[in-house]
Amino acid sequence: MTTAPVIHNDVEKCVDAIIEKIGKDIKFGMPLGLGKPVHLVNALYKRAKADPSIKLVIATALSLEKPAAAPGLESKFMGPFVERLFGDIPDLEYMVDLRKKALPPNVEVTEFFFKAGAFLKDDKQQQNYICTNYTHAVRELVALGVNAVSQIVAKKEINGVPRYSLSSNPDTSLDLVPILREQEKKGRKIAVIAEVNNNLPFMVNHAEVGEDEFDLILENPVYEYPLFGAPNMAIMPADHMIGFNASTLLRDNGTLQVGIGSLGSALVYSAILRHKNNALYNEIMDDLKLEERFPVISELGGRGTFEKGLYGCSEMMVDGFMHLYKAGILKREVFDNVDIQTLLNEEKITQNVSLSTLDALVEQGVLPTTLRAKDIEFLKQYGIFKRSVDMKGGCLLAGDQTIDPTLEDDNNRALIAEHCLGDKLKGGIVMHGGFFIGPKDFYQDLRDLTPEENEKFCMTSVKYINHLFDHEFGDQKLKVAQRQDARFINSTMMYTLGGAAVSDGLENGKVVSGVGGQYNFVAMAHEIDDARSILNLKSYRTTPSGPKSNIMMSYGHCTIPRHLRDIVVTEYGVADLLSKNDQEVYIELIKISDSRFQDELLSEAKAAGKVAKDYQLPDIYRHNTPEKLLATYNKYKAKGLFDPFPFGCDFTQEELQIGKALKGLKAKTATRSGLLKCMWEAIKINMVPEEFSHLMDRMDMSDPSNFKAKLEQKLLVSELIAQKT
Structure with missing residues (x-):
C-alpha cells in the first residue's frame, strides 16, 4: 500500500473512519506496555459501550495502570504520590471498567502478559489469558483475526517529508503489519492506525517508518500526554x-x-x-x-x-x-554484516580503519584484490571508505585523485590510505x-x-x-x-x-x-x-x-x-x-x-x-x-555502597519514611496475633510526637475525626516509633 494516510485531528472522526473501513466486528491489536494509543482505544471502547452492535475484542499485553491502593492508610499514602506522578496521564478506560467487572458483553479484553500478580483474583482475565512465547505474539494476533492495529508514534519532518518512529514498540508491529497487508491484498479489510505523541523519543534505525505504514493517523497536540513512567523500585x-x-x-x-x-x-x-x-x-x-x-x-x-x-x-x-x-x-x-562482525570477534580488525582492514576483508573472501564498483559501495556503507570516494572508468576517484583499485600494488595502497580510507567503522549498534x-x-x-x-x-x-x-x-x-x-x-x-x-x-x-x-x-x-x-x-x-x-x-x-x-x-x-x-x-x-x-x-x-x-x-x-547477609550488606553500605535507590527515587524523604513504616505495619499485622499486638501498642500512644507531625500532615492525619481514623493514626505513630528505636 502506497496511498497516503488520512490524517484526523478528532478522535471521534478517526473512530468513524475505522468503522467505515473495516465494519463493526473489530479485533483491535495494540502493543505491549507503553505504546498503546490511549485516546484512540478509549474512544473506540466508549463507542462500543454505547453501541451494542459493535463487537470489540482488545488484544494486547501489559496494560499499564496507575497504582491502586487499599482504603485507609495505604490510600492516604498513595493518593498524593499517584496524583503527582500520573495525574496528567489518561487512564485506559477498558481497564477501569474491567477492574470494576463492568465490561459490556460486546467487549472482550485478552492479553498474553500481565503485570505480575495483577489478575490472580480475576477469573475472567485468567480465562482470557493467552499463554505464548513473546516471539509468537504476532502469530497469536493473526490467529485471533486482528483486523485493526494501532500504537502511539513520534513524528518528525525530515527534508520536508513526514517520518514516524515506532519508538517504544516496534517489537510486534514490524512483523504484524506486513502480514496484515498481505491479507489486505487478498480482500480482507484492514486498518493500521497511528496516534501521534511527540513525548515519545524519536528512535531511528528499524523503528523509523514512512507515512505509508499507516491508513489513518490521529494527530492533534491536545491528544499528546506525558508518558507512563514506571517508578524506580527499592533495591533491597x-x-x-x-x-x-x-x-x-x-x-x-x-x-x-x-x-x-x-x-x-x-x-x-x-x-x-x-x-x-x-x-x-x-x-x-x-x-x-x-x-x-x-x-x-x-x-x-x-x-x-x-x-x-x-x-x-x-x-x-x-x-x-x-x-x-x-x-x-x-x-x-555490533554490525549487520557477518563478515565484519566475525573479523571483529576474532580481533583480526578493530573499529579503527586502516589498510589492514582491507587486507583482512580480502583474506576473508569479502573483497577481491581488485576493487569493483559494488565493493566501493560496501566499503562506504561501513565507513571503511569516505563517502566522497567513487569509481569511474575502472578507477577510484577521491577528489582530484585517480587511483588504480588494485590492492596488491604498494603505490596504490599508499594512495588509498591517504585519500580513501575513513577513520572508524560506521553503522555500529x-x-x-x-x-x-x-x-x-x-x-x-x-x-x-x-x-x-x-x-x-x-x-x-x-x-x-x-x-x-x-x-x-x-x-x-x-x-x-x-x-x-x-x-x-x-x-x-x-x-x-x-x-x-x-x-x-x-x-x-x-x-x-x-x-x-x-x-x-x-x-x-x-x-x-x-x-x-x-x-x-x-x-x-x-x-x-x-x-x-x-x-x-x-x-x-x-x-x-x-x-x-x-x-x-x-x-x-x-x-x-x-x-x-x-x-x-x-x-x-x-x-x-x-x-x-x-x-x-x-x-x-x-x-x-x-x-x-x-x-x-x-x-x-x-x-x-x-543475618549474615545483612551484616555484609551493612558493612559496605557504611562505605557508601548499595543505596536502595541508586538511580533516583520518585518518593520524597517523608514518603520513604512513611512507606517503610507502612510496610513494617503490614508485615506485623498479617496474622491475628500480630494485629492484636500492634493494636495494644497503638492504644498506648497519647499524642503525636512533634518529630512526626509533618508526616501526619503528609498523610492528612493530623486531626482524625473518628475512632477508626484515630486508631490508624496511633498505629502509624507506634510503628514510626518502633522503627526509630
Whole structure:
C-alpha cells in the first residue's frame, strides 16, 4: 500500500473512519506496555459501550495502570504520590471498567502478559489469558483475526517529508503489519492506525517508518500526554547481593540481556561498581569468597573492568542500559554484516580503519584484490571508505585523485590510505531492544541522545532479538556472531531441585504474569556455544505463616523445563547446573539455598534417591542466613555502597519514611496475633510526637475525626516509633 494516510485531528472522526473501513466486528491489536494509543482505544471502547452492535475484542499485553491502593492508610499514602506522578496521564478506560467487572458483553479484553500478580483474583482475565512465547505474539494476533492495529508514534519532518518512529514498540508491529497487508491484498479489510505523541523519543534505525505504514493517523497536540513512567523500585539488601553475584558472570566484550525490576537494577548497579570502583568490587568478592565457593565465576565471568564493553540485546530496553551507556560499559558495537562482525570477534580488525582492514576483508573472501564498483559501495556503507570516494572508468576517484583499485600494488595502497580510507567503522549498534518502559528520566535520556548516539540504539522486532531464526534484519549466523559471550539474565519466582524454573504461574493454574521472552532466551543460550542463561532467584519468601524456601523439592507448574537448566543465582551464590548429573544439580542448588531449609531439602533429596545417603554439605555453604547477609550488606553500605535507590527515587524523604513504616505495619499485622499486638501498642500512644507531625500532615492525619481514623493514626505513630528505636 502506497496511498497516503488520512490524517484526523478528532478522535471521534478517526473512530468513524475505522468503522467505515473495516465494519463493526473489530479485533483491535495494540502493543505491549507503553505504546498503546490511549485516546484512540478509549474512544473506540466508549463507542462500543454505547453501541451494542459493535463487537470489540482488545488484544494486547501489559496494560499499564496507575497504582491502586487499599482504603485507609495505604490510600492516604498513595493518593498524593499517584496524583503527582500520573495525574496528567489518561487512564485506559477498558481497564477501569474491567477492574470494576463492568465490561459490556460486546467487549472482550485478552492479553498474553500481565503485570505480575495483577489478575490472580480475576477469573475472567485468567480465562482470557493467552499463554505464548513473546516471539509468537504476532502469530497469536493473526490467529485471533486482528483486523485493526494501532500504537502511539513520534513524528518528525525530515527534508520536508513526514517520518514516524515506532519508538517504544516496534517489537510486534514490524512483523504484524506486513502480514496484515498481505491479507489486505487478498480482500480482507484492514486498518493500521497511528496516534501521534511527540513525548515519545524519536528512535531511528528499524523503528523509523514512512507515512505509508499507516491508513489513518490521529494527530492533534491536545491528544499528546506525558508518558507512563514506571517508578524506580527499592533495591533491597538481598536484591543487591543477587545483583552482585550475577555481575561476576559478565564477561568483557560480551552481550547482556536483563529484565525489569529491582533484580535487574541491582545487576546494573554492581556492573557499574565493578567498572567504576574496581578495587572495592574486588574487596567484596574476596570478602564473600565467591570464586572459592563457586569456581564457575572464574571460568565464565570476571572481576575486571569492561575495557571493551558490553553489547545490549534485550527484549526490553530497561533504563539500566542507559546507566550502563553513561558509565562507559554499554559500548561494544555490533554490525549487520557477518563478515565484519566475525573479523571483529576474532580481533583480526578493530573499529579503527586502516589498510589492514582491507587486507583482512580480502583474506576473508569479502573483497577481491581488485576493487569493483559494488565493493566501493560496501566499503562506504561501513565507513571503511569516505563517502566522497567513487569509481569511474575502472578507477577510484577521491577528489582530484585517480587511483588504480588494485590492492596488491604498494603505490596504490599508499594512495588509498591517504585519500580513501575513513577513520572508524560506521553503522555500529550498542543496543538492540524490542520495547521500553521505565522512569521518566529514562525517556528524557532517550530524547536527549544526539543524532549520532541515537543511531547506536536500534529498537526492532522481538522476533529478531529473542531467538536465532533467520529474519529480514539478520540471519542466524549474524545473530550468533553479534551475541558472543552472551549472558541472558532473567528472574524467576521458584526453582525445583530437579532444575525446573517457575516464573509465570502457580500450580493451581493461576497466571501470575506470563512467559514473555524468558523461554526464548533460555533456549537461545543453549544454542550458542559461549552463551549462558542466568536466572536470578530470591532464596526465600516471607509469608504470614513464616519464611518459605523458593528452592523446593518439586512444584506442580514450570515455565522452564529442567532439561534447559543452566545457571541459577541467589543472594547466597551461583549454581552452575549445565551438563551436571542430577545429584550434582540437587547439591548445587542446596548450596545456594537459605540455610534454614538446607537440611530439609537435603533429606528430601536423599529420600528420593537423588543424593547419596552419606553426603554431607560442606560447612562453607552452611552459613546462608539473612543475618549474615545483612551484616555484609551493612558493612559496605557504611562505605557508601548499595543505596536502595541508586538511580533516583520518585518518593520524597517523608514518603520513604512513611512507606517503610507502612510496610513494617503490614508485615506485623498479617496474622491475628500480630494485629492484636500492634493494636495494644497503638492504644498506648497519647499524642503525636512533634518529630512526626509533618508526616501526619503528609498523610492528612493530623486531626482524625473518628475512632477508626484515630486508631490508624496511633498505629502509624507506634510503628514510626518502633522503627526509630
